[in-house]
């Protein structure tokens with residue numbers, strides 16, 4: 508398959524190269540009519556564009572990608588120092604593929620310092636009374652101060668890494684507490700997941716699962732299930748706790764069992780299947796990275812290993828053949844969905860879909876594994 512993956516990477520890098528000029532100093536988020544909406548680095552998604560640039564540089568060694576990656580990473584640093592638009596739990600998404608990537612690639616001391624600062628910023632969202640990282644809104648907001656979401660698992664590697672670098676366990680302790688809360692309340696008995704969950708802010712007791720972007724409160728939003736596969740596998744890498752490996756595996760089995768025949772996920776596993784159903788290619792790109800991460804820990808002779816590997820490869824081949832864009836497009840992957848339920852980019856380019864598609868290709872072709880941990 509290597510020729511297919513190689514050609515897909517080369518094509519993607521061509522699009523990225525054109526995007527450097529198209530985007531200028533702005534950051535892509537999601538698209539309308541195949542044009543990315545750009546912002547001045549004020550959304551939760553800015554890090555993905557920067558991570559794409561770092562990956563493009565690592566693969567090609569080309570100066571144009573390095574220059575753009577460094578410039579954008581420095582803008583991410585400015586945002587952090589000014590504390591602009593950071594009242595969110597998504598600090599890992601913002602700083603792991605940016606200053607974190609620069610540290611991994613260049614061993615740049617300032618990048619390391621900034622990445623630790625980002626971990627400190629994320630700790631400000633930690634509610635030790637509830638053992639959660641509050642997802643959205645002002646900290647301790649009376650309405651949504653007790654709400655946490657499955658996506659946040661991907662913010663935990665930043666904290667695990669910060670403890671390793673600083674030898675201060677406070678980051679790791681909070682991350683483990685959050686992963687535990689997530690395992691307890693967001694993962695359901697049948698191995699499906701809630702997108703979000705509310706803790707009662709007075710009693711500290713669990714209240715209820717609810718969705719934000721899924722079909723219904725009790726449904727399984729496919730991207731959330733993909734975050735679960737990948738997030739628990741990463742938590743296992745940092746902790747060696749077999750419960751996290753098991754949870755990642757269970758999430759993967761559920762995801763695979765409910766896929767449509769082309770092995771690319773619809774936006775929600777419980778949405779009615781009719782001619783209007785939207786895919787979410789980004790869920791499948793994230794799942795491919797999670798599968799690849801998980802495979803490292805499974806016995807190659809096991810049925811799980813064979814099923815997961817086969818699904819990952821076939822699904823990526825479908826993404827390449829049927830979902831990847833032509834060479835002039837801004838996005839790398841068609842048919843991502845941000846929020847079908849809210850009518851927000853329901854069938855468009857989404858920049859995290861592009862990032863994880865490229866990460867999955869790099870994993871399959873080069874064995875490179877994104878920036879969620881330093882290879883060791």
Ligand code: GLY
Pocket residue numbers: 658720730845
């Ligand atoms: N973290 C938000 C999303 O996946 O849409």
